[in-house]
Amino acid sequence: MNVHFKITTGLLDGIFADLRRPHPFASERAAFIGCKASRCRDGNLILAHTYLPLPDDWYVDDPRFGCVFSADAMRTAMQFALTEDASMFHVHLHDYGGAPWFSRPDLRESSKFVPDFWNVKPDLPHGTLVLSPDGAAGLCWYPHQKTPLRIRKVTALGFPMRFLGGAR
Amino acid sequence: MSHLFSRQTFLGKDSEKLFGEIRVGIVGLGGGGSHIAQQSAHVGVGRFAIFDPDFTDFPNLNRTVGATFADAVAKTPKVVVAERMIMGINPHAEVWPIQAEWQSDFPALRACDVVFGCIDGFSGRAQLEESCRRAMIPLIDIGMDVHKGDPYSISGQVVMSMPGLPCFRCMGFIRQKDLDDEGRRYGEAGGNPQVVWSNGVLASTAVGLFVQTVTPWCRIHPASAFVGYDGDRFTLEHDGRLTVTGRTQCGHFSGIGDLGDPFWKP
Numbered sequence: 001m002n003v004h005f006k007i008t009t010g011l012l013d014g015i016f017a018d019l020r021r022p023h024p025f026a027s028e029r030a031a032f033i034g035c036k037a038s039r040c041r042d043g044n045l046i047l048a049h050t051y052l053p054l055p056d057d058w059y060v061d062d063p064r065f066g067c068v069f070s071a072d073a074m075r076t077a078m079q080f081a082l083t084e085d086a087s088m089f090h091v092h093l094h095d096y097g098g099a100p101w102f103s104r105p106d107l108r109e110s111s112k113f114v115p116d117f118w119n120v121k122p123d124l125p126h127g128t129l130v131l132s133p134d135g136a137a138g139l140c141w142y143p144h145q146k147t148p149l150r151i152r153k154v155t156a157l158g159f160p161m162r163f164l165g166g167a168r
Numbered sequence: 169m170s171h172l173f174s175r176q177t178f179l180g181k182d183s184e185k186l187f188g189e190i191r192v193g194i195v196g197l198g199g200g201g202s203h204i205a206q207q208s209a210h211v212g213v214g215r216f217a218i219f220d221p222d223f224t225d226f227p228n229l230n231r232t233v234g235a236t237f238a239d240a241v242a243k244t245p246k247v248v249v250a251e252r253m254i255m256g257i258n259p260h261a262e263v264w265p266i267q268a269e270w271q272s273d274f275p276a277l278r279a280c281d282v283v284f285g286c287i288d289g290f291s292g293r294a295q296l297e298e299s300c301r302r303a304m305i306p307l308i309d310i311g312m313d314v315h316k317g318d319p320y321s322i323s324g325q326v327v328m329s330m331p332g333l334p335c336f337r338c339m340g341f342i343r344q345k346d347l348d349d350e351g352r353r354y355g356e357a358g359g360n361p362q363v364v365w366s367n368g369v370l371a372s373t374a375v376g377l378f379v380q381t382v383t384p385w386c387r388i389h390p391a392s393a394f395v396g397y398d399g400d401r402f403t404l405e406h407d408g409r410l411t412v413t414g415r416t417q418c419g420h421f422s423g424i425g426d427l428g429d430p431f432w433k434p
Binding site for chain 2: 006008009010011034035036037038039040041042043045047049050084086123124125142143144155157158159160161163
């Protein structure tokens, strides 16, 4: 099944600006995007709407990882999913050019916390997205499936439209 | 870049691959939509979803690109004419011909990366825009009119509705008054006059706007795209209504509830 992630360039540019801000101790920032889902003939669309940045004090100082967020971050994202009936996508940035992909710790940790969103919204897809200045990749946990699907296409809507890739 | 597209290399080294993977939706395959189908195939678009419930008839032959006298005799569905034309230009294209109103196949519409709206009436346009906004699809609408009078007058427009940016209502293109007037006139018989040359101008402008949005060849990106056509003076000009309102974002389709399927199920 194809998964196509869509976002406006205005929202995407705001995400880049936020994720590039230095943090007092974390080497990278992360956040969540509240999305809606839509079924299309060749798969599903994930439609980004609301950016939920993480305040500085929601990061945990753990030198083993670039970024560890606290339970407050998850609680806020889960609350958003519940009240807005939203699919939640974790997002972070690898700030170098080319097609990005998840590190091994990224994959390990996201496979733990992303399915937690099913505790509040079991019938919606949730996932994780990694951005680079000119690319993007993502994984989508489809309801009732243990293995995540690779996002096939990421499109930023605006002038010009940007096609950021997807499946690796 | 293959030899086939060697004359449009200025669109970028990846443009051939990009167009090959894009799915374009064309709603309405009459005078405007048939031109758009033809030009999109020439540009290299590789995937199409084309919608029209109608059959070719003799009054269509004055403007429907690709339709023949034999099609009018045989009452060939317009989607079949358009598919034949697209496949004649690009035999590798994937075409979904939907011989029905676009509302009968929402999943096919939602699979499109860009939709061209070539339909009559404000309420139809408003419905199509709402569906495109819900799936975050840029919509490029074209339309023309021959105004009755002494003498006659031809005008038209190309309007782009880009998710996140001003919509048709923000731009003043669709107003409640127009919808109300149209509702009162509902059921009036008779087709509007349509001619091939002005349909061609508007369709070409729409395809150019699409290409500029996907693979820009210059740095000018229209903050809005509302182009008015004066068919008497043969001019195209940006419509000033959006500038007057000063809008840069859409106030009509901005909530999270305006996106996606209201009752999405896996």
